[in-house]
Amino acid sequence: MVSASIVGVLAGLILAPLLGGIINRVKALFAGRSGQPLLQPYRDIAKLLRKGAVFSTTTGEMFGVGPAIGVAAGVVGLTLLPLGGSRAPVAFSGDFLLLLGLLALARFCIVLAALDTGSAFEGMGASREVAFSALAEPAMLLAVGALVRATDAQSLSAAVGAVWKQVWQPSMPAAVLVAAALAVVLLCENARIPFDDPNTHLELTMIHEVMVLDHSGPDFGLVLYGGALKLWIFSALLAGVLVPVRCGSPWLDAVATVIGTFCVAAGGGAVESTMARLRLVRVPQLLVGAAVMAALAVLLVR
Amino acid sequence: MTLVLLAIGVLVATGVAALPVRCGTRAGTVTAAGAVGAATLVVGPALRAMLGASLPGIKRVWSVPLGTFSLGIDALTGVFLLIIVTIGALGAVYGVPYLTRTAPGRRLGVPWCMYNLLLASMLVVVTARDGVLFLVAWEVMSLASFFLVTFDDRTEEVREAGWTYLLATHIGTAFLLAMFLLIAEGGPLSLEAQVVRPTPLASVAFVLALVGFGTKAGFWPLHVWLPQAHPAAPSHVSAVMSGVMLKMGVYGLLRVLPLLGPPAVWWGWVLVGVGAVSGVGGVLFALAQHDLKRLLAYHSVENLGLIALGLGLGTLGLASNLPVMAALGFAGALLHVVNHAIFKSLLFFGAGAVVAATGTRDLDQLAGLGRRMPVTARTFLVGSAAISGLPPLNGFVSELLIFLAALAGISERTAGVVAPAAAVLAALGLIGGLAAACFAKAYGVSFLGEPRQPLAAHDPAPPMRRVMVLLAALCALIGLGGAWVVPGLTAAVATLVRVPFLELQPVLGGDVGRILAAVGALGAFFWVLVLVLLRLRKAVLGEREVGASPTWDCGYAAPSPRMQYTASSFAQPLVELFRGVLHTHHDVAPPHGIFPRTARLATETPEVVEVGFLRPLFAAIARLAQRLHVLQHGRVQLYVLYLALALLALLVWQLGGGW
Incomplete structure (x- = not known):
């Protein structure tokens, strides 16, 4: 049991950047391009970690602390993350809030690192980032509430582990709503289309990317890796709810969930290929919609 | 309990001792020493009470009608005692150099005396076990903090904040008075946690307590005084008011809720x-x-x-x-x-x-x-x-x-x-x-x-x-x-549950x-x-090439600090999103022409409860009060007539046997 949990954390640490590669390949497939290699995100991070850096003369200590905290929060978050039926190394009642808190802490520090540069563009990105994430938070907590209500388990590992037995059969609509809310939050928190376009060329339209414009070298490598960890956490959580494989062996459950995680990433790539980015004024509506879906799920359970 | 009484004595004594001191820093040092001394006295009993030790209280006969001089410490009191003395002492230590810098040359005897009086009154509030004593301490606390809020009384804004606060806190106290009268049912009111007496009017008392204590705690929409008073007060006072005094409202609720009997779901x-x-x-x-x-x-x-x-x-x-x-x-x-x-x-x-x-x-x-x-x-x-x-x-x-x-x-x-x-x-x-x-x-x-x-x-x-x-x-x-x-x-939780x-x-x-x-x-x-x-x-960076350059501003060659995001611009998306709640005023003079000379944007978010509800309400009360001018002409003869009529009415009533 323990070994499977530890392997789950290692899998997250190692496989996280792969999700970005999968998304890019799927997008290339849709566009009829051959696309970048699957392992390109690893190469990017490795290259950045080997480089020197250029710092803005405006920045101070916060600028360097932000990316480090982003990665540290992601790593600690991984220790709370179950892979389907395979429990996380650490599980306790209410660990949902710690996981969300860690991700919020990472965001808070990246936002401050952006403000540290004194650039109007980075300020703009930071301002949008905090606005959207503030609206995504209630949706996330209500989805957690629905999950807890459906499974009667108060920790992440127990709740996700119990999904197969209880949620999918009696309260199908609630499960669908929870999954939909989680998916919306995933796309928002990880700066994907329809909330943010990771490939945009214009700083004015960026949200997440513009915040890290001034980061270079190892710092930027940490930013990318922290982002990958965050995407992994959200995708694995969604996959844990969506993939109903609970065969009793933590190893098989974990493998099924990892495959599910890849499928979630592929789904994200498909969304990005077929949708345009929403206008900024529409984004809050979608997030409030997600919160409403999650609230409905709370009501519909059982 | 004796130690707490001693601490209250120390606070009052050093506060009074600071009154005649001319030099602001010295007055502050005296009171700060008192506050720190009081803290060292109280921390011990507060911690012991918090951990569940039962400490003896004090009960004396008091000449005030319906009142007994009754003090006690239980676990709940212990928690609040602890934050009062800790933050109070730290605030005093901070306040001495702070006021020396921000108000140089002023005589600070009175504000410092009020500071210690505020701490002392809060100590009494949380230890009082009698309704009348509680209310008296509550009132002293409100008045002391009023004088602290109006520290900078030469500024119009500060005076206004002070009046708002004074009014709000007294409206709150009025509700508390009604609530205490209601649950005491005419007799003296003991606040001992053991005496649970469910009254039929418990729900009314709950609402009165919520309004009364909520005004102090700053629950919406009773918080109107708060955003005015905190900026007006000196920072160490804001810290104590916000960090500790608001909590007296919470304490009051926690102390009174058990007296109301088993709570209703609503x-x-x-x-x-x-x-x-x-x-x-x-x-x-x-x-x-x-x-x-x-x-x-x-x-x-x-x-x-x-x-x-x-x-x-x-x-x-x-x-x-x-x-x-x-x-x-x-x-x-x-x-x-x-x-x-x-x-x-x-x-x-x-x-x-x-x-x-x-x-x-x-x-x-x-x-x-x-x-x-x-x-x-x-x-x-x-x-x-x-x-x-x-x-x-x-x-x-x-x-x-x-x-x-x-x-x-x-x-x-x-x-x-x-x-x-x-x-x-x-x-x-x-x-x-x-x-x-x-x-x-x-x-x-x-x-x-x-x-x-x-x-x-x-x-x-x-x-x-x-x-x-x-x-x-x-x-x-x-x-x-x-x-x-x-x-x-x-x-403490056990007494509440x-x-x-x-x-x-x-x-x-x-x-x-x-x-x-x-x-x-x-x-x-x-x-x-x-x-x-x-x-x-x-x-890693130590052994690599590290360069420095200006911030990348998307190719713009001459960024200036004024181009940075300001607080207003940072909050704009959320403020815009919730404009239905906030009603932010925008005062815009947009740039005109190819070479605009000036442009201006100012935003202000007034307190919606105050502007939308309280001002009209008080204006209406003022208009009604105007009607009473009929009675009040300023003619002494008429007033004498009123007196005579009132005496006559009393005489008739008395002759008729009263009630």
Whole structure:
């Protein structure tokens, strides 16, 4: 049991950047391009970690602390993350809030690192980032509430582990709503289309990317890796709810969930290929919609 | 108890001794010594009471009608005693150099005397076991803080804030008076926790208590005085008022609720509703502010809202016979009382350091203070993260307890529990997200980036710095060591949940203790990881080529500090989104022509309750009062006639046998 949990954390640490590669390949497939290699995100991070850096003369200590905290929060978050039926190394009642808190802490520090540069563009990105994430938070907590209500388990590992037995059969609509809310939050928190376009060329339209414009070298490598960890956490959580494989062996459950995680990433790539980015004024509506879906799920359970 | 009485005596004596002192610094030193002395006297008994020791009270006959001079300490009192003396003493230590700098040459005897009187009266409020004594101390507390708010009485704004506060606090006291009369049923009122007397009018008394204590605590929409009074007061006073005095409202509610007998379910709903509205409303209005201290004042409304959420879940748990949920809710509320006292006073101290260094509270004027004031910047950052409920700091621990209470409720079957629990979850999420946004703004624009104008700012005097560092360390310690702190609240929570201490021990000491131990361990792991990463980063960058250049502004060649995002621009998306609530005024003079000479944009977010409801209400009252002018002509003959008529009426009544 323990070994499977530890392997789950290692899998997250190692496989996280792969999700970005999968998304890019799927997008290339849709566009009829051959696309970048699957392992390109690893190469990017490795290259950045080997480089020197250029710092803005405006920045101070916060600028360097932000990316480090982003990665540290992601790593600690991984220790709370179950892979389907395979429990996380650490599980306790209410660990949902710690996981969300860690991700919020990472965001808070990246936002401050952006403000540290004194650039109007980075300020703009930071301002949008905090606005959207503030609206995504209630949706996330209500989805957690629905999950807890459906499974009667108060920790992440127990709740996700119990999904197969209880949620999918009696309260199908609630499960669908929870999954939909989680998916919306995933796309928002990880700066994907329809909330943010990771490939945009214009700083004015960026949200997440513009915040890290001034980061270079190892710092930027940490930013990318922290982002990958965050995407992994959200995708694995969604996959844990969506993939109903609970065969009793933590190893098989974990493998099924990892495959599910890849499928979630592929789904994200498909969304990005077929949708345009929403206008900024529409984004809050979608997030409030997600919160409403999650609230409905709370009501519909059982 | 004797030690507490002694401490009250010390506070009053040093306060009075400071009155005639000419030199402001010396007056401050005298009172600060008194405050610190009082703190050392009280900490011991407060801690022992908090951990469940039963300390003897004092009961003396008092010549006041219906009153007895009755004081006592129980676990609940202990918790509040602790924050009063700790924050009070730290505030005094901070205040001496602060006032020396911001009000040089002024005679400070009276404000310092009032400061110690405020502390002493709060000590009496939490130890009083008699209704009349409680109200007297309550009134002294309100008046002392009124004189502190109006410290800067030459400014129009401050005088107005003072009047608003005085009015609000007395309206609150009026409700309290009615409530005490109601539950005392005409006799003397003992506030002893053991005497539970359910009255048929309990619900009316609950509403009266909620309004009366809620005015002091600053629950929405009774918070109107708060965003005026906190910016007006000197920073150390704001810290004590926001960190401690608001909590007297919470204390009052907690003390009176058990007297009302078993709670009704809807009391819990009302408290949850009040908490959600205060929390979200407070943080939204905070986002729209660009006065640093006004912003912090609105965050007090938000945090008291969080406390009300905990109280609501606790009451709901009591009413629905869910003791675990009740214990978690009350424990979360109590811990948040302690935590808020710590980080809010830290933030007000930080704001005071900024004001002392720059002379302005306007966030749109500030930027880049971090390099010039490193200690203030770091401690303010810790406070900002803590108040946003981010792990691994103390704000997270209390929010986790409230979250656990909501999780306990959401698995229940009855809709009357599930719906409020879900509301608490949504509110917690929204409040947390918005608070993080607001403090990213408050910290980011004032301490980070490039200064907008040349500033000669520097860190404050060593005592002020030490106070801030100490509070920041407390934030971090409670964040990691929640497993040791929360069991310490068990005795206080047991009196609220009305179960024996030993029954709660397995919940708060055992289960919650294990949860918080895990949180602490992961928090420590997190800090280690951060340190390792930063060490690695430093080592790696040390041997590589590191360049420096101006900030990349998308190819723009001549960026200037004035182009940075300001507080207003940072908050704009959220303020715009919630414009239906905030009603922000925009005063725009847009640029015209190809070479615009001037352009201007000013925004202001007035207090919606005040402008939309209270001003019209008081205007109407004033108009009605005008009608009474018919009676009051200023002619002495008429007044004599009134006197004669009144005497005649009394005579007739007396002759008729009275009632």
